Amino acid sequence: MISKLMLAIQAKGNPSICGLDPFPALFPPHILNNRSADALDRDATAEAIIAFNKGIIDAVSDIVPAVKPQCAFYEQYGWQGVRALEETVKYAKNKGIFVLIDGKRNDIGSTAEGYARAYLGDTFDADALTVNGYLGTDGIKPFLSTKRMIFVLAKTSNPSSGELQDLRLNSGQTVSEKMAELCEQWGAETPHCGNYSNVGMVVGATYPKELADLREKAPHTFILVPGYGAQGGGAADIAAAFDSNDEGAIVNSSRGILYAYKKDGSRPSEDFASAARDAAIEMKTAIADALNSRKTR
Amino acid sequence: MISKLMLAIQAKGNPSICGLDPFPALFPPHILNNRSADALDRDATAEAIIAFNKGIIDAVSDIVPAVKPQCAFYEQYGWQGVRALEETVKYAKNKGIFVLIDGKRNDIGSTAEGYARAYLGDTFDADALTVNGYLGTDGIKPFLSTKRMIFVLAKTSNPSSGELQDLRLNSGQTVSEKMAELCEQWGAETPHCGNYSNVGMVVGATYPKELADLREKAPHTFILVPGYGAQGGGAADIAAAFDSNDEGAIVNSSRGILYAYKKDGSRPSEDFASAARDAAIEMKTAIADALNSRKTR
Numbered sequence: 001m002i003s004k005l006m007l008a009i010q011a012k013g014n015p016s017i018c019g020l021d022p023f024p025a026l027f028p029p030h031i032l033n034n035r036s037a038d039a040l041d042r043d044a045t046a047e048a049i050i051a052f053n054k055g056i057i058d059a060v061s062d063i064v065p066a067v068k069p070q071c072a073f074y075e076q077y078g079w080q081g082v083r084a085l086e087e088t089v090k091y092a093k094n095k096g097i098f099v100l101i102d103g104k105r106n107d108i109g110s111t112a113e114g115y116a117r118a119y120l121g122d123t124f125d126a127d128a129l130t131v132n133g134y135l136g137t138d139g140i141k142p143f144l145s146t147k148r149m150i151f152v153l154a155k156t157s158n159p160s161s162g163e164l165q166d167l168r169l170n171s172g173q174t175v176s177e178k179m180a181e182l183c184e185q186w187g188a189e190t191p192h193c194g195n196y197s198n199v200g201m202v203v204g205a206t207y208p209k210e211l212a213d214l215r216e217k218a219p220h221t222f223i224l225v226p227g228y229g230a231q232g233g234g235a236a237d238i239a240a241a242f243d244s245n246d247e248g249a250i251v252n253s254s255r256g257i258l259y260a261y262k263k264d265g266s267r268p269s270e271d272f273a274s275a276a277r278d279a280a281i282e283m284k285t286a287i288a289d290a291l292n293s294r295k296t297r
Numbered sequence: 298m299i300s301k302l303m304l305a306i307q308a309k310g311n312p313s314i315c316g317l318d319p320f321p322a323l324f325p326p327h328i329l330n331n332r333s334a335d336a337l338d339r340d341a342t343a344e345a346i347i348a349f350n351k352g353i354i355d356a357v358s359d360i361v362p363a364v365k366p367q368c369a370f371y372e373q374y375g376w377q378g379v380r381a382l383e384e385t386v387k388y389a390k391n392k393g394i395f396v397l398i399d400g401k402r403n404d405i406g407s408t409a410e411g412y413a414r415a416y417l418g419d420t421f422d423a424d425a426l427t428v429n430g431y432l433g434t435d436g437i438k439p440f441l442s443t444k445r446m447i448f449v450l451a452k453t454s455n456p457s458s459g460e461l462q463d464l465r466l467n468s469g470q471t472v473s474e475k476m477a478e479l480c481e482q483w484g485a486e487t488p489h490c491g492n493y494s495n496v497g498m499v500v501g502a503t504y505p506k507e508l509a510d511l512r513e514k515a516p517h518t519f520i521l522v523p524g525y526g527a528q529g530g531g532a533a534d535i536a537a538a539f540d541s542n543d544e545g546a547i548v549n550s551s552r553g554i555l556y557a558y559k560k561d562g563s564r565p566s567e568d569f570a571s572a573a574r575d576a577a578i579e580m581k582t583a584i585a586d587a588l589n590s591r592k593t594r
Contacts, residue, residue: 002510010349013298015476021407021408023407053500069406070408070411072404072408072409072411072412072415073408073411073555075411075412075415075416075420075490076381076411076412076414076415076418076420076422077420078379078380078383078415078421079376079377079379079380079382079383080376080480082372082376082379083374083375083376085429086376104402104403104404104405104429105401106401106429106450107367108454108455109455110318111318111367111369111370112369114367114369114370114372114528115369115372115373116371117373118369118372118375119372121373123339123372123373123374123375124375132401132403132429132431133431133461134430134431134450134453134461134462134570135453135455135457135458135461136455136457136458136459136460136461136462137456138455138456138457139459147323151434152405153431153432154499156405156431156432157405158406158432158433158435158436158592159435160407160432160433160434160435160436161432161433161435162433162480163431163434164430164431164433164475164479165431165433165478167466167467167472167475168466168467169463169464169466169494170464170465170466170467174462175464175472178461178464179461182460182461271515273356289576290364
């Protein structure tokens, strides 16, 4: 539900979301029981992921309003990894954190209903799910009936996103602009909070021009902004995702927060969680500064 | 690998694939231990899914070359459902059946690598995966390096697929034609078998005109044809997916085979597997007849 997300952002005063992308090879040694990540079987890897995520969630839960576990990093460890995803979602929700599962799911009819039941129903019980809109309305409606949120891929952060998304249609729109227009339509019938509906979209920090364009063209569609930090998007780039009230967007950082302890080598690995906390605070400040400096320009 | 798929089709003389979409409410009572599907917890549901799928696989393994488990129907039962998916894939592969996981996965960089490791690597160890190409080459390359097959959504079978896929680009192509062109490019550098590469595409039986158009425009791209049977596509409709050698396509049926025992009410539920086998044979015959009758027209 959009209101839950916006209230969580307001409560923390921080429109950012911490991606939970577990790379066991980057975990502190004590989380791996001092073994090599490669030496762990799937059960032990799943346990390490849960321990790592709980440490991160505990450390950032009063700073960031939301977390975004990315399915692929769990699914690669089979059902044990998926169990770790379930545990992670449950733990974060119990801490009052908004949980967006990044699964980019897409299908139709009873299959889309299955995904909706899985991720936005009792099974994983997340607050939101990323979705790919290539299949049109049939692939979106089943998610909307859960009354929870979806974020539809519009303009993704990667270098080749333009191969399809930047192509211009006969209507004069690009494909990503068309997708944003569809998001506006899909969202219109859903509950709103202020300007925004339960249908959000994904627009990468690496494309600040498109961020500004899509913010303007889809004024009721909340934006999830990946690509900050590791992928090259800076704080100034993401300001364009926000409306004139500094609302309407949430910025993701994954590796920049999770593995902050490795960044300058000055933090012992036991401090991974407090290093993550410091990085989350630093990101909060950077976003606030970017939004403030745009006002004074 | 495309050669594995084409050899399997040739060995069975049957270009069809059986979708494994478990609906526990449609399972025979003995598979559910004579309880209601709703009364089963997730562990018991997963056991029922495994038992049902093994029954189906045993019954059709000498008729159909390939099976297509659809992820959503497993993920809705959480990690227990995902465990059932793993068991199903392993069982089918041990019977020599080509396994295509229908996950429509899509992401970039290390995340796409995670999905590739999950589904086309040691974890689930499938032969092929369906993929959504909206993110461009970055979302495709990590799968190709596994040397296994992907099927990229081009023109999907659902009523609203045209909302994006039928739109015409400035180039004159529709979005689905552009996607088929990208499939040709992505496939060019992969291993081939005859005309076909490791990159296939999905084109619905419900759009026979587009099937014929995309078959012609993407002559190196194998077609997975969903939408036969339950979704309304008939045997005559799917003939257009095949090249002049009657190659280049595989037609999916899920519910029409799996739950054939319920169709006319004349088969006892204990016979679900033999009813499925009969339906699979009927479909094989219908496709062969459609391909033959097109020659004599």
